[in-house]
Amino acid sequence: MTILEVCQLIENSQIGTSIRESNNYWMLNGAHVLSLAMSVGAIFWFDLRAMGVNMRHVRVSEVYRQISGWMYGGFVTMFITGVLLFWAHAATSYMNIYFRIKFLAMGLAVLNAMYFNVKTARGIAAWDANPVPPPGVRIAGIFSIVMWAGVIAAGRLMAYTF
Amino acid sequence: MSWWGTFVRESTMGFAIASVFLLFGLTLLLGGIFLMSLRLFGLILTDRSVSQVGRDFRKWTLAGLVLALVSGPTMWAATAMRYYDSPAFWLEQQILAVAIVFHFSLWEWVIRKDDAPAVLRAFTGALALFLWFGVGVMGRAIGFF
Numbered sequence: 001m002t003i004l005e006v007c008q009l010i011e012n013s014q015i016g017t018s019i020r021e022s023n024n025y026w027m028l029n030g031a032h033v034l035s036l037a038m039s040v041g042a043i044f045w046f047d048l049r050a051m052g053v054n055m056r057h058v059r060v061s062e063v064y065r066q067i068s069g070w071m072y073g074g075f076v077t078m079f080i081t082g083v084l085l086f087w088a089h090a091a092t093s094y095m096n097i098y099f100r101i102k103f104l105a106m107g108l109a110v111l112n113a114m115y116f117n118v119k120t121a122r123g124i125a126a127w128d129a130n131p132v133p134p135p136g137v138r139i140a141g142i143f144s145i146v147m148w149a150g151v152i153a154a155g156r157l158m159a160y161t162f
Numbered sequence: 163m164s165w166w167g168t169f170v171r172e173s174t175m176g177f178a179i180a181s182v183f184l185l186f187g188l189t190l191l192l193g194g195i196f197l198m199s200l201r202l203f204g205l206i207l208t209d210r211s212v213s214q215v216g217r218d219f220r221k222w223t224l225a226g227l228v229l230a231l232v233s234g235p236t237m238w239a240a241t242a243m244r245y246y247d248s249p250a251f252w253l254e255q256q257i258l259a260v261a262i263v264f265h266f267s268l269w270e271w272v273i274r275k276d277d278a279p280a281v282l283r284a285f286t287g288a289l290a291l292f293l294w295f296g297v298g299v300m301g302r303a304i305g306f307f
Contacts, residue, residue, distance in 0.1 A: 030302035034192065034295060036185070041193015048222070055218045058210065066206045067197065152189060153182045160178045 003094065010090035020088035032081035038074025040148045042067050050141030052132030059128045060137070092162055102154035109147035116140045177240050183233040188298060190226025194219045195294050198273060199287035204280070212283070216273030227265070234301075250307040254300035261293035 010016055019025065048054035049063045086093055093099040120136050127133045200206045201215045210218075238245055245251040272278050272286040 026303055026306040030299050033185070033302055034298045036189045037192030037196050037295075037298075041189045041196060044190065044193055044222075045197060045219070054222070058207070070197070070200065070206070149186065152185050156182045156185050157178055160174070 004091060007090035007094040010087055011092065013087070016087045016090065019084055025088070028081055028084055032078060032085055035074050035077040035081065036152065038070060039078050040074075040152065042071035042074055043148065044145060046071070047141040047144045050133060050144075051138045052130075056131035060133060061124060061128050089162070093158070096158055096161055098154045098158040098161055102151050102158065105147045105150035105154060109144055109151065112140055112143050112147065177237060180233045180236040180240075184230055184237065187226045187229030187231075187233060188301075190222055191230055192226075192294055192298060194223030194226060195290050198223070199291050202272070202283040202287035204283075211276045212272075212278070213274050213276050220273070245304065248304050248307060250300050250303035254297055254304065257293060257296045257300060261297055264289060264293055 011020075019028065022028075045054065046063055046067055049056075049058065049060055055063055116137075120140060127137065132138070197206065198216065198219045201208070201212060201219075207215050268286055269290055272283060278286075
């Protein structure tokens, strides 16, 4: 069975069809878009600190500690609503170039975050309180913003090519 | 139809790009409002004063609002006749008007004060979330109603 055939099964399933044909579909769509505020909207503020652009008098680790709980909550909401939306349009999404770009950008953003947590943040004690962190940290911040902007753009452009 | 609206409409990519920038603006705006409201509720960054946190979030939140207020009408100019019949659009515009007045009055005043009563702060934060996410919900509904 090809991936496309699996996606078609998912899309044509009872659950997929009920979601797609539901009168409340617009609420699911809205919840996915608005939880952007809590996920990407929150990570943006951390990235600004990592870039040394904002909240320079707060330790980088402290900004992360204060925001991360809410940010992860936002990403969980995005994931749940995203899975349900995909369920309703699995095959259409799989064939859509912007959907694939969106997932590529998301993958790169996640890899960037993982690299930062595993590697860059090891020496955090040395620069945590610095108003402007070292270049590696700043690059991670800019890369994160660019990748998530790409996710938003690709996600939006999916709607015009469905 | 304005020349700008005509340009955007006849450039399908132009309309799509405008909607992308609207989403960028909304992410900045709603993200900033969301986190600042959490501060007003006393849930995050409580070791920094309200006015300090207000200053931290203010600039970029405003940038998001400006971006949204420029890209939104750009989309509207291209599809004015279609939006005219949308009840969601009119409701969105009404909530937006209230949200803007609220933002540049009570919100701006409360986020600059360190001695505002907790009840007032909580009310301001809750109202901000209600209004701005209300604009977002109605805006999303435009495609459906």
